[in-house]
Amino acid sequence: MLTRRQFTKNLFALSALSSVPLLSSCEKTGALRIGIHPWVGYESLYLAEESGELPNKVKLVKTQGNAENLALLSTGEIDGGTFTVDEVLLARSQGIPLVIVMLFDISAGADQVLTKTGGPIKAGNTVAYEPSAVGTLLFYLALERQGLTPKDVFGVRLAPSYQLNSWLGGELDAAITYEPHASKLKAAGAKEWINSRQFPDTITDTLAVRADRLPQFELTLRELIKTHFKIIEAMRINPDNYLYRIASHQEITYNQAKQGLAGIILPSILRNYELLAERSGFRTRIAEINILMTEEKLIPQADNLENLILTDYLPVPAGA
Template sequence: MDVLNKALLPRRKFIAHLGTLACGPLLSSCEFNVEPVTIGLYVWPGYEPLPLARTLGWLDEKQVRLVETGSASDSLKLLAAGRIDGAYLTLDKVLRARENGIPLSVLLVCDISAGADMLLVRPEIKTLAGIKGRRIGVEDGALGALMLYEVLRVAGLGMGDIRPVSLPGDHHVDAWEHGDIDVAVTSEPAATRILAMGANRLFDSRRTPDLILDVLEVRTPLLDRAHADALHHLVATHLRALRHINTDPDDASYRMAQHLKLPHEQVMAAFRGLVLPGLNDNIRLLAASPPELLKSVKVICATLCQAGLLHRQANVDGLLRPEYLPEPETS
């Protein structure tokens, strides 16, 4: 992937240090007495760097505290209630939340799905048309509905042709095991466990490029001088742990296994179908001119509007905030 045009660096450094420059003449100290930034996350391989960093002792919990949730829906409820400051979410959910009045800004792209989100079926179902009349487990919210909309479009079916079963993501495995559903719109790590029970994959996110991305976002009012150090630490720590996954996958697998609820030998397989952008990739996605992520925003908005999940093209003012990224890596 491309490396940042270094002409962007001085501007980003300038923005990042504005707080320090501004408070110097006025205050004897720039310290702020603030609570840790709280970040919601549920179990998903692309979100795993921060829990891994916590086990490695790299996460300063005086600055950043993780709040474990059961699903994206749970994270969104906590955000809407003001009980957490940010979360890991798919970009489509961020866009819908902004439309619903929750001010959110993206600090980092943590993964791009290229096969990790999928439609799993019972062995007797051989084609997409075969899901007609079947019980389909899908999580409420944009991503599940978005994937299901794409599946139905390709299959030439409508919502009236299926029997949707609303299920939080962390209930998919149990529902499959107990025979409550015939089809699952699901993702890792649940997908690996359902596949191990004999399911077949009929459709996945390789067929929906630029549609499913996960991001780290925070409430926009949090982007102030008082929280600047914590937000820099948050982003840098995610990227540091990601490098550990890439450079020492054996150690990382053992450490991540319990949190992912997988045997350690299956952990790295759960990352298949995911592109995990590093620092230079994030600079290209968030800080290039224009930011490449805006292409995905347009694709996602168009699809959400067609599916009736979004009422208009998203307002992208303040959506992308790359100034909390570290300086670019040099090759």
């Protein structure tokens, strides 16, 4: 499945374990352990492993979702992983010194706001949205677009995987969701109003690593990131070859894989530098997510955002 963002609030119980990294045999032998789960935006790493291009000292620890990634991170069983920004902030609130070192992808249509008519959300509507910081942010942005506030509608915190049943039961007027769940809702009669293209740089998937592991894995991390960019360039040149392989990995159809890739942007090396720059729109979105997570009590207090992003491990852009 393409599921990537999981509700993380229930992981606060793990915070007591977060400050005690465990030394496994992988760490002793110098393997950089990266937690990863099925999502089309992370396919570069799966493809690199399949083709033998993954750096020798990288071990992909495959999970079913980011909730599991966060759990493994808290017990020291992985050194980093694939996370959305809100999950990075959650981990940091638990004492895990995560640092964003690269952006995998940006949602550009994969996240959608669906309504019964395809028209805008109206006052009094019942609106389902994912119970996460990113889901809440999209909920607020969609309402803001119509001059509404959360008090003007009935907001329902409901994971995308559960929205279809509520839609079929006539309980919802609108749903904020993402692929492949969006396609299922459309098949049930929902129509797209807007999507994440209207909110650029808002939903991003990152590669984040513990700051206290960076010195140990400096060369390996550089190799891993370089491999990612090599693979996505090959995907750009010969997409069909990779789409069939992605479909096989994800256990989906070729068309679903194509649709999934069409809904995201895979930023280049140069675009990574631009997005991660000090005064970028991406940084502004992080600040907004940080405030929302605090207000929604997803984290006990706002992150100071210091040492959150490090571009030192990105390759030098061509022509620089």
